């Protein structure tokens with residue numbers, strides 16, 4: 001029997017814990033013939049129609065395309081937030097359709113840092129407390145979590161805003177808090193949805209330099225949705241999504 005284009009062999013179920021990188025996994029992301037539609041009653045709106053994408057570990061790739069082309073949908077599937085309707089999606093050698101709900105949550109918590117397009121910060125918490133959340137969920141002590149969270153706020157240039165709540169921060173500052181929160185748990189895979197959309201040129205460049213360092217120096221992998229031409233030079237590759245497929249790569 002032929003194996004598929006992704007890495008896992010269907011004859012050899014992956015028995016490694018779902019929150020780890022599978023041994024020998026060369027690709028961080030492998031997507032084959034991915035289909036995804038939204039359903040509302042009897043209305044079916046297809047969004048992804050046969051996406052093919054392979055991202056090597058340590059790469060920083062961008063996903064560009066017109067508004068409504070499915071960039072956020074694709075990123076959400078990679079982040080195990082949405083389930084594929086059809087096709088294969090492997091993240092670090094794990095076929096995500098094979099994970100049950102609890103395993104998917106564990107997988108996301110251990111391996112993935114997601115920067116949401118609309119930030120999704122918690123209003124009742126300060127910037128520092130927002131960044132601490134992923135660490136507290138993992139059971140880290142408040143003291144250690146705060147120390148680590150401060151490092152991340154510093155890295156995104158917000159050390160002096162630690163005690164401020166999101167409703168009193170600018171959109172650009174919220175965007176950087178969201179980035180700090182996504183990175184605080186040292187995720188292997190960073191998925192960022194338009195992370196520079198609210199940033200000026202200097203802050204946008206700094207955030208992308210930070211992501212770039214994490215990929216080139218630490219071997220992490222980043223998939224960044226953007227149409228911000230100012231930052232294209234930070235990418236190893238830029239993939240264009242059009243009509244539900246990857247149209248081309250540059």
Ligand SMILES: Nc1ncnc2c1ncn2[C@@H]1O[C@H](COP(=O)(O)OP(=O)(O)O)[C@@H](O)[C@H]1O
Nearest residue numbers: 038039045047066067068069070071072073074
């Ligand atoms: N939860 C949803 N329910 C129904 N339709 C959706 C939903 N989310 C997105 N869509 C639709 O799917 C298409 C792709 O959306 P999206 O992935 O957000 O595109 P992009 O991020 O490229 O702008 C759009 O037409 C959008 O209106």
Ligand SMILES: [Mg+2]
Nearest residue numbers: 071072117193
């Ligand atoms: Mg979007």
